[in-house]
Amino acid sequence: MKKRLGLLAGKGSLPLEFLKSAEAEGYETVTFALEGITDREVEDLSGKVFWIKPFKLGTFLKLLKREKLPQIAILGKVEHRVALSFSGFDLKAITFILSLKDRRPETIIKGIISEIEKAGTSVVDPTPFLSHLLTEPGVMAGKLTFYVQKDVELGMKVAKELASLDVGQTVVVKDGTVVAVEGIEGTDECIKRGASLAGKGFTVCKAARKSQDMRVDVPTLGIDTVKLVASLGGKTIAFESRKTFLLDREQVVKFAEERGINIVSV
Template identity: 60%
Template sequence: MSGSRLALFAGSGDLPLEFLKSASRRGEKVITFALSGITQPAVEEISYRTFWIKPFKLGDFLKKLASSQVREIVFLGKVEHRVALSLSGLDLKALKFLFSLKDRKPETIIKGIFSEVERLGVKVVDPIPYLTHLLVPSGTVMGKVPSEELLEELSSGMEITRKIASLDIGQTVVIKDGGVVAVEAVEGTDECIRRGAKLAGKGFIVCKAARESQDMKVDVPTVGIETVRLIKSLGGKALAIDSGKTYLLNREEVEDFCKKHNFSLVSL
């Protein structure tokens, strides 16, 4: 027996660490499946046991998962979607899996992997009970209180971004003076912001939204101090996030940064 009923598939970023810390506080032992060169090495210190897997080796992951005898698994952290489009570095199982899908949209791929996992008798579970402290209530404002004009622009931007996210295009939109400047695609959030900033110049805003019918087991929007620093460094003035559907990492650090740098973060 594994000694643990719960597993974590960990991508990049701090979110897997937050989950492991929360599970540890509950006294739960978590087996982590980590991606070499992608997952933060610190997961090993908090996990009951860690299996390191080469990225995009689906067959190896499924074999290790089956042998671990866990009953439930959570998926958290970022894995680049662009690799699925390029087919670079995938093993035979991953290639067969991708060609069996109706398309290669992020949600299709993730839910397809969930199906592969559940065929092994392992249930994919919602991580929210472990991460409620990272969700931000509606109406929360950090830093500079936005003017009515800016709040209207942020609200309008969020409506657009939710629709784009629901089409499984991307979760991030850069806006300037009410007009859409850049929409996130396979390049990811940071590159979308950089592209938008280059096109818009100073004074742009960024909106980060979930799908209108967001499955909280799948690809939940996540922001943190690095996101806020990037926007501010490129001349952005505000960030809007989806209340109750976005993980906010490094909250105290983000609040301090927003206050110090006259930046607005609003949960809508």
Template identity: 55%
Template structure:
């Protein structure tokens, strides 16, 4: 099941290299059209048509399924076009947190005998080990700021508020909510000025099948443009899109990207 962004494409490219055919269930108006070129078959589903999705999965006798890509969290507040199955699920959930909603959908899919798997087998090359650094080595001051920021980001992520914070001089100036990573960074930069650090963390008990933190060149370019000096991510629990290009860009612009 593919949302927006580059991550589903990276998965499909890796699967193709391993000669694993993939059926992609894509969301109309959300998923990149280019998934069609890399998939054995692409099934387009309208947003919130869960009943249709389940029928298409069952029809194709799917055995294993993974989910990748971004779906804006703010869509939980504009649920237009829900089908009966989606309404039933929403009527029984305790809250609209991403993890809660995704797990409920997983429950429905698993009733069809489908195993929900982690995509890591195909995306291990995008995970940095703890202690790895891209770009320039952080100073002691920057590293201390990163370590403090990551402790706070981890708590925020575990509460399912967001995965990203912006910190400067030991003070958190922005916390990600439903607006997403890039908007959080813009808000933090506006409040703090140049020299800020961005920290992105996973939940304490991160289910690698659900909403894994991801960072790519687009976000790193934004951080550079706004005057950020460092990025901290969680080792072995954050996908880095095109890590080689990230490393080159960070070195060129004297930015530290550390896996803690």
């Protein structure tokens, strides 16, 4: 009999990578997908899928209890800004949000983990299923000049502090100056704002929290971000090794080399 494993899936391809690995490891997967957010491809990769309207926490917990899953992972993006609006929330979600000490991403996700574990399911670290997406330190594309290296060092230091304060994970740096830091708007908007202020040749840095719980909001980078940086005239993307999921690795490296973008795992 196959072992059963759940997935609460948000936006992006990270949940798909998890499902592929879980299937290869012989798991029967049950995915709780969010309508209008989760990629429809989860249908092809899951043993069973429940489509839930976003922010219907009560519905999700009822289904979870019914399935009696021993373990579940939480992966994929859900916009943090919705925590301020209550739009589409059911009564359980509203009472849950109001019970939290604050609405920072880590607080919300750890609160959801607590609710899941009260329902009898443990929330697992997904890293064993996604280890192929973690990188070792090193330059993956391009070559860092002395001045770019200095920008990377500054940017990673600031991004680490920013992430540890649970504000954001991304900063934009140019010529030894922090140009933009990520807030509730998200990575893409931070990069766009930084590019508009810095002009061409900027560096984007992304880091994890100092005490990163790998179950919670792990930094993720993929080809879409690299294309965005290239389109805005950016020169370098740096991210934290062993604590960032790098999607589309071959595509990222090939595109970066073609466009003269430096990619460095720090």
